Amino acid sequence: MSAIKERRERERAQRHQLIITAARELAEAEGWEAVTTRRLAERVEYSQPVLYSHFRGKDAIVRAVAIDGFGELAAHLRRARSAAPEPRQALHAVCRAYLGFATERPALYRAMFVMPTDVKFAHAETPPQLRASFDEFVSCFRPDNARRELSAEVVWSALHGIAVLSDSGRIPPDGQKERLDFLVTRLADTAS
Amino acid sequence: MSAIKERRERERAQRHQLIITAARELAEAEGWEAVTTRRLAERVEYSQPVLYSHFRGKDAIVRAVAIDGFGELAAHLRRARSAAPEPRQALHAVCRAYLGFATERPALYRAMFVMPTDVKFAHAETPPQLRASFDEFVSCFRPDNARRELSAEVVWSALHGIAVLSDSGRIPPDGQKERLDFLVTRLADTAS
DNA sequence: ACATGAAATCTAGCGCTGACAGAAAACAGG
DNA sequence: CCTGTTTTCTGTCAGCGCTAGATTTCATGT
Incomplete structure (x- = not known):
C-alpha cells in the first residue's frame, strides 16, 4: 500500500515534468501565443483540468518553465x-x-x-x-x-x-x- | 454637401483620436490586460464594431498609441x-x-x-x-x-x-x- | 413634405481563451 | 464481489477579438 502510493507519486512527478516540457516545446515551436491549456492538455494526452491539479494556473506553468x-x-x-x-x-x-x-x-x-x-x-x-x-x-x-x-x-x-x-x-x-x-x-x- | 462631408470627416478624426486616448488612459490606469475592445468601446460610448471601422484590429490601436x-x-x-x-x-x-x-x-x-x-x-x-x-x-x-x-x-x-x-x-x-x-x-x- | 438609397451604427453571434463544478471512472482494501 | 476514496473527464462559464447582417440615421430628389 505504501509501495502503491510511492508509484503514484512517482508517476505524478513524471507527468508534472511532462507538462513543463510540453509547454516549453510548444512555446519554442510556435511561440507562447500557441500555448493554450487545451493544446497543452492534448499534447500530454490528458484532459484540460489535469493541468490544474498540478499547477495553480497557466502562469504557474510558465513560471516552472x-x-x-x-x-x-x-x-x-x-x-x-x-x-x-x-x-x-x-x-x-x-x-x-x-x-x-x-x-x-x-x-x-x-x-x-x-x-x-x-x-x-x-x-x-x-x-x-x-x-x-x-x-x-x-x-x-x-x-x-x-x-x-x-x-x-x-x-x-x-x-x-x-x-x-x-x-x-x-x-x-x-x-x-x-x-x-x-x-x-x-x-x-x-x-x- | 461638401461641407457636410467635411464635418463628418472632422468628427471621424476626433473619434479616431478619442479611441487612441481612451486606450492609452485605460492602459495607464489598469494596464494593457484591462484594455479589451469591449471596455474600450464602452469608454468611448460607441459599440464595439466601431473600433474596427477605425483600426484594423486591437494591435493597430496599440500601435497608434x-x-x-x-x-x-x-x-x-x-x-x-x-x-x-x-x-x-x-x-x-x-x-x-x-x-x-x-x-x-x-x-x-x-x-x-x-x-x-x-x-x-x-x-x-x-x-x-x-x-x-x-x-x-x-x-x-x-x-x-x-x-x-x-x-x-x-x-x-x-x-x-x-x-x-x-x-x-x-x-x-x-x-x-x-x-x-x-x-x-x-x-x-x-x-x- | 415625403419617399429613396446610401452611409453609419448596432445587435447578435462565432470560435476561441483560462478556469472550474460536478459526474464518471478507476482502483485499493475488506 | 462490494465499498469508499482518489483520480480523471465531460460540460459549462464568463470573457476575449472579431465580423456578418439587420437596423437606424440622414442627405438627397421629387
Whole structure:
C-alpha cells in the first residue's frame, strides 16, 4: 500500500515534468501565443483540468518553465566562463554566451525575463539557479572591485536590452557582435 | 454637401483620436490586460464594431498609441538635452530623461518598446518621431566619433534593459541612480 | 413634405481563451 | 464481489477579438 502510493507519486512527478516540457516545446515551436491549456492538455494526452491539479494556473506553468531555464542558463554561463583563460576574456565569453542563449531559445528566454512573473529577483527567496546565473557575471569582475555587483547588474541589464530589442525586431540583427564588443570594452574592469 | 462631408470627416478624426486616448488612459490606469475592445468601446460610448471601422484590429490601436508616444519621447529627450550646458552632461540628462519617461508612463512605454509590433525600427519607413528620439542619443556623442551611432544604440539598449527589468520587478527599484551614473560614465565619449 | 438609397451604427453571434463544478471512472482494501 | 476514496473527464462559464447582417440615421430628389 505504501509501495502503491510511492508509484503514484512517482508517476505524478513524471507527468508534472511532462507538462513543463510540453509547454516549453510548444512555446519554442510556435511561440507562447500557441500555448493554450487545451493544446497543452492534448499534447500530454490528458484532459484540460489535469493541468490544474498540478499547477495553480497557466502562469504557474510558465513560471516552472522559467525556473528550468534558470538552471540551464547558469550552466551555460558557467561553461563559457570556465573555458576562458583569463578574466578579461571571461566577461566577453559570458556575455556572448548570454546573448547566444537568448537568441537560440527565444521562447524560453521570454518566460524567464519578459513575461510577467512573481519570481523574486535579488531577494532571499530567489531561486538558487537564478542567483547562480547572476554570480557568473559578478565573478567576471575583480574581487577587489567594490562595485562588481553594480557592474554585473548593469552588464546584465544591457545584455537584456540588446536581447529583447533584437528579438522583437527593434534593432537590426546584424551588428550584434559590434554591440557586444563595444559593451564589454566599456564595462569591463578598468586595468588595475 | 461638401461641407457636410467635411464635418463628418472632422468628427471621424476626433473619434479616431478619442479611441487612441481612451486606450492609452485605460492602459495607464489598469494596464494593457484591462484594455479589451469591449471596455474600450464602452469608454468611448460607441459599440464595439466601431473600433474596427477605425483600426484594423486591437494591435493597430496599440500601435497608434505607441506612435503618439514616440513623439512625446522625442520632445521629452530634446528638452532634457537642450537644458544641459555641455555635451557630457547632455548624455547624462538624456539618459535620465529616458528612464524617467519609462518609469512614469510604464504602459505607454510597453506599447512602444515591449509589445509585439510591426513598426519598422532603423529603416526607411521608421516613423520620424522615433528616428528623432534615436537622434537625441546620437547627438550626445561627438560628431567626429566614428561610432556614435553604435554608441547610441548600445546606450539605448542598456537603458531599455534597465527600464524593463526594473518595471517587471526583476531588478530592485532603488539603485537606479547608481546604475545610470555607472552606465553614463562608462559609455560617454572618451575625453577627446 | 415625403419617399429613396446610401452611409453609419448596432445587435447578435462565432470560435476561441483560462478556469472550474460536478459526474464518471478507476482502483485499493475488506 | 462490494465499498469508499482518489483520480480523471465531460460540460459549462464568463470573457476575449472579431465580423456578418439587420437596423437606424440622414442627405438627397421629387
